Amino acid sequence: MIAMGKLFSRAMTCASLVVLGGVPALAQAPAVTSVPAGVAPAFAKATVGKPAVAEAPAGTQQADPQQVRQELDRLRREFEEIRDAYGARLAALEAKLGVPAPPTVPAAGTAPAAAEAAAAAPVPQPAVDVPSGAAGAGGPQGALPVYGNASASSKVFNPDMAVIGNFLGAMGENSVESAPSLEMHEAEVTFQAVVDPYARADVFLSASPEGLEIEEGFVTLTSLPGGLLAKVGKMKQQFGKVNTMHAHTLPWVDVPLVMKNFLGEEGLNDSGISVSKLLLNPLFFLEATGEVYQGNSGPFQTHERNDVSWLGRLRGYRDITEGTNLDVGVSFTRGHNDSGPDSTTHLFGVDATVRYRPLRRAIYRRFMARTELMWSRRGQEAGDVSAFGMYVSGDYQFARRWFGGVRFDRSERALDSSLVDQGPSLVVTYWPSEFSQIRGQYRRTNYAEGVTSNEALFQFLFSIGAHGAHVF
């Protein structure tokens, strides 16, 4: 059972870590296999000796049969001695290497054929069948590890590590929000591992020209009673869809205008606690989430410790066919803002996503249409400001490595709803592999200031190491 747990925690590891942790295990394999292999020739030699024995009497055909028999007995004794000696040596070697006894054939009632097959099958080689990386789980073998040594086996517990580089380029005029022409915008460093039987942890550090910060860092409690799932730490709040996504999982180079206008450049991303529960029903997937945060992200700002922000979300999902599904959510959040100690901002959002991905052609075709509508009500001394913003987008995969997409944005500004920004985007994405991505985006924006910008945005994403799979 423990081994299985190990396997899984290893299973979350992709190549790089296994290179660190798994090499000793892999390197062990040939050594272990070589034991039986090395013994086999020894026996082979002994048996090969037999024809020679047979020849010997052949050459002395006229000799006394009694003599031949004695000779045979002598040879047999010699052979048995050699066999016993090799057997003892093999046992000693096995003991030294810590090779477990051959597995017993399981369970009563096993057909003899199975027993035979199990016996005929190569003896499971521990170093191979124990998941790579779990080697050493049974306690140290051979020489004790030198701590700090490159192959110290405790390193198998190192979290999965990955770095995702996000390189951005921009061309064209934009006097309202100008991005640099070329920029290594972010290197996201991720550490992910299982903490203990009850929890796993994910830490995402974001290194950017602005400095190093914790993008997210939270522990997920996976074994709570009552069908609850809790996350504790700093995390992207479950407000709509785009707010929860990392830059490298977005279908665009940028984020929609409504996100910037309502949720700020960084989005809603704060320290807090999130608890969610499945509301089981026979019709569809329904999940309710409640969260409480410090209250200092996006449009929120605390004036005293109690000014926490609250969030609630309800998400429904249903498969329409095996390749089509509908994903709908409503989100609400509330917190204090920078206007004054008693001023609050309320945000309400509705999101809907339709996905189509034929299973037989899943690696060549997919389509996703998504919209998010958001309403903001910002309390300020001069009176409340209610603003509305939205985007609607479509993305289509038209070849194994190629995606095309469109998006239309329209958003009022949270501080002044008479100011409206809007504009369309066209996106083309190319995937050289699962681990890198090249994207171009044409964006035209009509800003409320009366400025129209036409821009070509460019993005190069690359991922190294073991990055865990993303939530759907």
Next chain:
Amino acid sequence: MRKFIQAAALTGVMLSSANAFAALKVVATTQDLESLAREIGGDKVTVESLAKGYQDPHFVEAKPSFILKLHSADLLIAVGRELEIGWLPPLINQSRNAKIQPGGAGYLDASMSAKILEIPTGQITRAMGDVHPSGNPHYWLAPDNGRRIAQEIQKKFAELSPGDAAYFAQRYADFDRRLAEAEKRWQAAMAPYKGVKVVTYHRSWPNFTEAFGLNVIGYVEPKPGIPPSPSHTLDLIQEMKRQEVKIIMIEPYFDRKTPDSIARETGAQVIVLAPSVGGEKDVTDYFKLFDHNVNLVTTAIKQTGAK
């Protein structure tokens, strides 16, 4: 507080005794494992699977509807060897089911005693494409491994539902007997074609080709998971002509364009095998998987006169 504990304990007892009578709820990641679990579990278990047999098992979407299936499962059976790494971990995380967490009693990695091929040794990097560090995960395609998987499943079922252990053991013995018979049939059908050279699309077939003595001399993919490139395709055509390879084995989820054009150039035949139970309509269980594939391969070899 004490009352609460008592109540909780009582509910616990009631739940566990209720479980003793209910069928074991099993979720398998693929239809192959589903079929094997059915063979062993009979009517003492209910089995569902996540990925379909005609779907590329590396690229399954982690749909919330799967979370619901996992939420109520007593046992999750996974192929392992990182086949499901791209989609299963987030599903398990969100399942809110302590039983099926890796390391829990309700999590079974079916590869634990299977014969795994192509375990990379030495330095591996992603320059080699999408390599699986712990070996080729398509191991269920050898009947021998089907037996080993079934044995693991039987052990796990007996552990979770000890009252039915004898039933599972008996079903295993029966499955084992039928499999041994079927193996004789398949081996007899393939026996005349030992050593026939074939090309496959992805490295999905090493266990199958090893079990039946086919000789894989190349792949349509230049590297695992990397789509065909023109230069590699040309090299492959040259090689196939040189070695007179007449069979190209592909999976139903890959585009036929490149294999078809290779076939035109070389006079080879493209056969779409079922990589899993459910991969084709008539492949409804683990036995039919081999019936189907062996039939396709032998027919194609006869037609093309491949050697």
